[in-house]
Amino acid sequence: MKLTILVHSAPYSSQAAYSAYRFTESALAAGHEIQRVFFYYDGVHASNGLSTPPQDEFDLVKAWQALIEKHELDAISCVSSALKRGIMDAREAHRYEKAAANLAEGFVLSGLGQLVDASLSCDRVVSFGA
Amino acid sequence: MKLTILVHSAPYSSQAAYSAYRFTESALAAGHEIQRVFFYYDGVHASNGLSTPPQDEFDLVKAWQALIEKHELDAISCVSSALKRGIMDAREAHRYEKAAANLAEGFVLSGLGQLVDASLSCDRVVSFGA
Amino acid sequence: MEMTPKTLTFIARSTPYGSGRAKALLDMVLSAAVFDQNINLLFMDDGVWQLARDQQPGMIDAKDLSAALGALPLYEVNNVYVEARALHERGLTLDTLAVTAIPCDDAHITALIAQSDQVFAL
Amino acid sequence: MEMTPKTLTFIARSTPYGSGRAKALLDMVLSAAVFDQNINLLFMDDGVWQLARDQQPGMIDAKDLSAALGALPLYEVNNVYVEARALHERGLTLDTLAVTAIPCDDAHITALIAQSDQVFAL
Amino acid sequence: MSTLHIINKQLPAQGLSACLRVMRPGDAILLIEDGVYLCATEPIAALPDTVHCHVLQEDLQARGLALPVAADNCQMVNYTGFVTLVCSHSRSLGWC
Amino acid sequence: MSTLHIINKQLPAQGLSACLRVMRPGDAILLIEDGVYLCATEPIAALPDTVHCHVLQEDLQARGLALPVAADNCQMVNYTGFVTLVCSHSRSLGWC
Numbered sequence: 001m002k003l004t005i006l007v008h009s010a011p012y013s014s015q016a017a018y019s020a021y022r023f024t025e026s027a028l029a030a031g032h033e034i035q036r037v038f039f040y041y042d043g044v045h046a047s048n049g050l051s052t053p054p055q056d057e058f059d060l061v062k063a064w065q066a067l068i069e070k071h072e073l074d075a076i077s078c079v080s081s082a083l084k085r086g087i088m089d090a091r092e093a094h095r096y097e098k099a100a101a102n103l104a105e106g107f108v109l110s111g112l113g114q115l116v117d118a119s120l121s122c123d124r125v126v127s128f129g130a
Numbered sequence: 131m132k133l134t135i136l137v138h139s140a141p142y143s144s145q146a147a148y149s150a151y152r153f154t155e156s157a158l159a160a161g162h163e164i165q166r167v168f169f170y171y172d173g174v175h176a177s178n179g180l181s182t183p184p185q186d187e188f189d190l191v192k193a194w195q196a197l198i199e200k201h202e203l204d205a206i207s208c209v210s211s212a213l214k215r216g217i218m219d220a221r222e223a224h225r226y227e228k229a230a231a232n233l234a235e236g237f238v239l240s241g242l243g244q245l246v247d248a249s250l251s252c253d254r255v256v257s258f259g260a
Numbered sequence: 261m262e263m264t265p266k267t268l269t270f271i272a273r274s275t276p277y278g279s280g281r282a283k284a285l286l287d288m289v290l291s292a293a294v295f296d297q298n299i300n301l302l303f304m305d306d307g308v309w310q311l312a313r314d315q316q317p318g319m320i321d322a323k324d325l326s327a328a329l330g331a332l333p334l335y336e337v338n339n340v341y342v343e344a345r346a347l348h349e350r351g352l353t354l355d356t357l358a359v360t361a362i363p364c365d366d367a368h369i370t371a372l373i374a375q376s377d378q379v380f381a382l
Numbered sequence: 383m384e385m386t387p388k389t390l391t392f393i394a395r396s397t398p399y400g401s402g403r404a405k406a407l408l409d410m411v412l413s414a415a416v417f418d419q420n421i422n423l424l425f426m427d428d429g430v431w432q433l434a435r436d437q438q439p440g441m442i443d444a445k446d447l448s449a450a451l452g453a454l455p456l457y458e459v460n461n462v463y464v465e466a467r468a469l470h471e472r473g474l475t476l477d478t479l480a481v482t483a484i485p486c487d488d489a490h491i492t493a494l495i496a497q498s499d500q501v502f503a504l
Numbered sequence: 505m506s507t508l509h510i511i512n513k514q515l516p517a518q519g520l521s522a523c524l525r526v527m528r529p530g531d532a533i534l535l536i537e538d539g540v541y542l543c544a545t546e547p548i549a550a551l552p553d554t555v556h557c558h559v560l561q562e563d564l565q566a567r568g569l570a571l572p573v574a575a576d577n578c579q580m581v582n583y584t585g586f587v588t589l590v591c592s593h594s595r596s597l598g599w600c
Numbered sequence: 601m602s603t604l605h606i607i608n609k610q611l612p613a614q615g616l617s618a619c620l621r622v623m624r625p626g627d628a629i630l631l632i633e634d635g636v637y638l639c640a641t642e643p644i645a646a647l648p649d650t651v652h653c654h655v656l657q658e659d660l661q662a663r664g665l666a667l668p669v670a671a672d673n674c675q676m677v678n679y680t681g682f683v684t685l686v687c688s689h690s691r692s693l694g695w696c
Contacts, residue, residue: 001687003686006380008284008382010140010143010172010215011214012214012215012402013140013171013172013401013402014400014401014402015399015400015401015442015444015608015633015634015659016608016633018442018443019608019632019633019659022442022658022679023679023682023683025679026679026680026682026683027683027686029680030680030683030684032683032687040284040288041143041280041281041284041382042140042143045215045216048215048216049216049228050216050217050218050223050228050230050231050232051213051214051215051216052213052214052216052218052222052226052228053213053214054210054214056445057214057445058443058444061216080184080287081284083181083182083183084141084142084181084182084183084184084187085140085142085175085178085181086175086178086179086180086181086182086191086217086232087180087216088180088182092182093180096182098179098180098182099230100180100229100230100231100232101180101230102180102216102230102232111291112287112288112291113291113294113295115288115291116268116288116291116292116295117295119268119292119378120266120268120295120297120377123687124686124687124691124692125378125380125691125692126606126686126692126694127380127381127606127692127693127694128608128694129608129694129696130281130380130381130382130694130696131591133590136502138406138504142280143279143280144278144279144280145277145278145279145320145322145512145537145538145563146512146537148320148321148322149512149536149537149563152320152562152583153583153586153587155583156583156584156586156587157587157590159584160584160587160588162587162591170406170410171402171403171406171504186323187323188321188322210409211406241413242409242410242413243413243416243417245410245413246390246410246413246414246417247417249390249414249500250388250390250417250419250499253591254590254591254595254596255500255502255595255596256510256590256596257502257503257510257596257597257598258512258598259512259598259600260403260502260503260504260598260600271693273618275514275538275541275567276567277537277538277563277566277567278512278513278514278537278538304618305618306514306541309541309567312567312568312569313568314568315566315567315568316565316566316568317566318566319561319562319563319565319566320562320563320566322566326568345621350541351544358568366621366622369621369622370622370623370624373603373622373691373693374601374603374624376691377691378691379603379691379692379693381693381694381695381696393597395522395600397610397634397637397663398663399633399634399659399662399663400608400609400610400633400634426522427522428610428637431637431663434663434664434665435664436664437662437663437664438661438662438664439662440662441657441658441659441661441662442658442659442662444662448664467525472637473640480664488525488526491525491526492526492527492528495507495526495595495597496505496507496528498595499595500595501507501595501596501597503597503598503599503600515611515613515614517611517613518611
């Protein structure tokens with residue numbers, strides 16, 4: 001089946017951010033197709049490339065990055081949620097005259113339309129943290 | 131009186147982040163001294179200098195920065211909470227070999243000892259988001 | 261060949277200003293509205309507080325959520341429902357809401373969910 | 383001239399793994415412990431789940447909170463209390479906890495708070 | 505030696521019931537943020553006379569609420585009053 | 601046309617009670633994250649036979665819990681089972 005994953009919660013603050021990752025990993029292992037992973041609201045914190053957890057703790061940003069790369073996942077961080085929360089790519093940093101960009105590699109900033117579009121063309125949507 | 135403010139919640143996700151700001155502003159207006167404002171757990175998101183809310187929404191990071199500057203507040207973002215959540219100054223960025231730093235001007239990264247120290251030497255601690 | 265429109269149901273269960281969840285769900289609804297599908301918006305549980313009249317969110321430097329809800333007809337989001345039980349439990353009544361909404365009992369909500377292709381709640 | 387030690391009370395009210403709050407409060411306790419003050423740690427409400435035995439947080443790639451709690455005596459945090467009512471409501475008993483804790487009733491908790499210079503809850 | 509108990513969530517199970525069990529005469533309750541929804545509920549109406557209950561006006565009005573007429577044991581404060589309450593009690597404690 | 605109701609909070613007021621009111625025969629409940637604490641509670645024990653209840657094993661064991669022996673209307677699934685449940689119902693719905 002084609003699945004869309006929607007993530008509402010932040011790593012380190014809610015287990016839901018981790019659950020979304022484990023579910024996606026298991027769905028891929030079971031042979032399903034991931035149409036899109038959409039990070040929304042506090043979920044966008046998973047795409048902060050500056051995230052640096054202690055070495056003995058699970059690094060959810062890196063885990064997502066590895067999964068995204070391995071399976072060529074379409075991983076979108078909602079641009080309006082991300083900008084509010086201080087996560088941006090080089091293009092947005094330029095637009096808003098910020099000195100730095102911090103979107104983690106593998107993630108793409110885009111709008112809510114990408115969530116609706118995926119929801120309309122996939123078989124199942126699963127939400128985490130809502 | 132000397133007050134210590136402890137902030138546990140993130141802007142845009144919880145009203146508590148805003149309440150802490152309004153309380154601090156009112157305490158200063160009433161002539162109280164703010165010993166320290168300590169941002170902990172999700173509260174550290176208030177110190178993300180890349181935060182870019184829509185123009186018609188209240189900008190809590192900027193509001194804190196203005197208050198910090200005007201009253202020369204001691205505003206500390208818990209370093210371990212901040213690093214996990216992808217917020218760091220130039221020094222930490224160098225240490226962890228990250229390409230960018232994003233700690234908002236006016237905030238300082240430091241440890242939990244600064245919270246305990248302030249709590250022991252002030253008259254009242256007020257916590258927001260907990 | 262046109263695709264059959266799908267039914268997307270959005271369930272608003274959060275208070276308006278305690279978190280950003282109410283606003284986040286509304287943004288999802290408005291985004292979905294431009295896709296020409298069947299959109300249902302249902303206010304349940306504490307979500308019905310979003311419909312209270314006389315909100316003055318300027319007092320806490322927030323944007324007026326009830327005003328944004330008033331714009332739903334412009335987006336042709338007309339299927340707006342409210343859980344009757346949730347209103348009653350909170351001392352609210354249909355005619356004191358900031359927005360026109362169709363009252364629903366449990367069976368009606370069950371049917372709304374069962375008719376939906378996808379359901380989003382926040 | 384030595385300062386009189388102050389009393390800091392920490393109230394753990396969060397489940398161990400649903401959020402990072404339990405760990406965040408424990409970190410506060412350990413930081414406070416090095417200041418040579420009177421430290422009270424009280425587990426209330428859902429916080430008592432932190433004391434459950436046989437936790438296997440490796441199943442969800444989390445660090446073992448009950449193991450960290452076992453290190454409290456090394457930090458000379460010996461005033462560890464647990465709300466008896468909260469244990470009872472959850473089917474837990476004192477002798478099945480991962481950590482030794484003094485059971486408290488409401489009056490005892492009231493007194494703990496009233497004797498504290500500062501109280502932190504998470 | 506009194507305590508100010510600050511409640512910022514609307515579900516009684518998220519703080520109010522625990523707070524009510526352990527507060528003592530002379531303590532005060534302050535409802536803020538989503539805690540203001542509790543001002544018209546039975547547990548607050550049933551508070552003993554020895555406990556003062558306050559509601560943050562800004563948070564109440566933002567939500568389109570008003571203090572129920574019957575709530576004579578509950579009074580509004582603004583942010584300045586919030587600061588005064590913190591200073592006039594020995595400690596404050598947040599119940600979320 | 602059945603729905604999978606996913607519950608990830610431990611307070612019944614945070615989802616379970618709403619979910620129970622609107623679910624229908626053939627629907628299923630999945631308890632995950634802090635929702636697993638509900639597996640030994642009365643509302644779950646009282647579920648009709650027409651509703652299946654599942655508990656995520658990883659989240660249960662992480663918390664040091666086990667399924668109560670009496671909970672014969674509740675069964676454990678692992679993450680692979682979670683995926684299967686999502687696919688075998690027409691839609692899923694998270695109640696937080």
